[in-house]
Amino acid sequence: MRVLLTTWGSRGDVEPLAALALGLQELGAQVRVCAPPDEEFALLLERVGVPLVPLGPTVRSVVAGPKPPTAQDAFRLAPELVAARFDTLTAAAAEGCDALLATGLMPAGARDVAEKLGIPYVLACFHTLGLPSRHFRPGARPGTPSPADETDHRVLWEQDAQRVNALYGEALNSRRAAIGLPPVDNVRDHVLTARPWLAADPVLCPAQGMTDLDVVQTGAWILPDDRPLPEDLEAFLAAGEPPVYVGFGSMAAHAPEGIARVAVEAGRAHGRRVLLARGWAGLAPVDDADDCFVVGEVNQQALFPRVAAVVHHGGAGTTTTAARAGTPQVVVPRIADQPYWAARVAGLGIGAAHHDPVPTAGSLSAALATALTPGTLARARAVAGTIRTDGAAVAAQLLFDLAGRDRPSA
Template sequence: MRALLSTIGSRGDVQPVVALAVRLTALGQEVRVCAPPDFRDWVEGLGIPFTPVGPELSSTGKTSPSAVPPTPEQRGQLVAASVAAQFEAVTEAAAGCDVIVAGGYLVIAARTVAEQMGIRYVMASYCPIALPSPHHAPPVYPMLGEKPADGSVDNSTLWARDAQRWNNTWGSLLNSHRAAAGLAPVTDVRSYLFTDKPWLAADPTLGPWPEPAAQDVVQTGAWILPDERPLSPELEAFLDAGEPPVYFGFGSIRAPQDLSRNMIQAARALGRRAIVLRGWAELALLDDQPDCLSIGEVNQQALFQRVAAVVHHGGAGTTTAAARAGAPQVVIPQHVDQPYWARRVHELGIGTAHAPGAPTADSLTEALSHALRPDVAAKAELLAGEVRPDGADLAAQLLIAADS
């Protein structure tokens, strides 16, 4: 089997796709990844062929949170450019393939390319709330100009509005490419892209599908990439020099203003040392005191087993990694699926969800003091054994079985 795994987004969107690619390769299948160019060196370093799509994304994390958002016209231009780039890259990368797997929510071109080529197509979501259900509201996409609902509208109405937004945002662009290929127009973009049986690449303990008896969603478990990299000597020395520190990281998204200062002040207020991930936002330390360490990209699987708590933005990957390691969590959600993961961490009792709004030193101190309680640590350690490690393997087996 020859598979193209395609995604658009930051590392949280790309890493699950890479995990599946690595597993398929180990099972003797031919795989190519199509993703933003930021990840070329990483993917090719794993021996996986790579096709870049669109511009580099790392600069977006460095943009000031106070920057003026794009106008509707500018947003429309960005959307159009993304769709055009996807059709070009996915068409090139899919040549000779038997299946295209779209990872995440915004791979607009993949199903049409699969249709043109007469090959299979699978869409996989990383979070339950991205998939329509009366049990939850749709996620909010601020990059498309959306705002959270105020709670006065029922979920069915919100999902109907969400479908219309998908049509308004992507419909004419998608159908123009389809017309050029001699294909009929799509009237319901979201349903077309998601298919009538999407996959859910989320852990069933952390992010269960709310309708377990339904047959219209295939929950494989999270696609986790095994990481055997050692921690750096500097990080090992820091960890060995005292009690377990608190990890702070915002990954590849924009950080709220003064986040570094407030995080470090919160740790110090509780007598804790701190490790700060620079990330795409380039978070920096306040000073050169020995109780704090700044690090770059790291093996989370190894590090999270040695920290007192993980404070993060609520990405699916980081939430799952911290849960697998048994580390208590403080989640500071910003958008899309992050509020869902924050809520799940709170509901499971393995940490706390920071209140809406930009965090202050005081609010972070309060949230972190709750996460550091012994009962929370005990629940986090107990739940760690329930998180499935084999989601990528199950997904790979399903793809291979469908091809046989």
């Protein structure tokens, strides 16, 4: 059995597919992953023995500039990704493929390749932000904004669909026509399907009441990590009380300006050392004091239980890893689903949400004051025991069964 997985997005969009690929391999399936050709993503997939099939431009080339991508950038990228999916996925599936699962940035083109090949297609997401709902407004998207006075959620979601059509519709339908498929009039709903999979923990991101679609919630897809921590990091951890971890992952252009200095000052205000994750934002020490340490790529599953708090951007993966560790969090959201995760962390009582996207030393210190209380720590440890760890195995079995449903018996 051969299964094709695809995504385009940050590490948080790639690492779950590595976890799913591992689960599928354990069931005996052969797996190929089409993803952005960033070096760190290739190394990530190497850990599970799956080569990366390059799809589209590197994510770093799009998001790691001095300024965040613009709407014009989005309108250039969207048709480029549609073309890349038609070409790359078709070639990747040429040797035989029994199912295709897509995730990441609006994977327009993936379902269409599956349709042409006559194989099952699944859309997976890591949060509910983009799933139509009568209860919530859609998130921001490039294109013509909805009127400020519009409050009807049904109308707002219709306008959201129009924005997706403006981004992807022409490119998608021209490629569909080229392979003999009829046009689609609602790209968003076509990509999502009526039954998307939600790869998120039910406690951290409950699906019930969040969307009008028939969601299959598997739990988060967590890649096991048994890598040891670097010796110099171990030495730093052993040299004092647990530090405050600060990291913004691949949020280079979106990381708050001056966040390294702000974080160090906020940590010092509480008598805490600070552990900076370099990430794509290139966080670096602000002085020569020995109470700050910078780390590169590291096993967060091993690290987070040994820090006093995790300050981060609010990605689904980081939020879940910190929650599993039972470590209090401070979420400084900037874009997309990050405000949701910030609100959820605060609502569960496992940390604090810093709603201003540009923290000061004072405001971040205040958020840390909440995170570092004994009550927050107790609540974080209690919630940690409820986080599911079998999401990737559940999804792998579902996809394995779906792929094999129409296969002839041996």
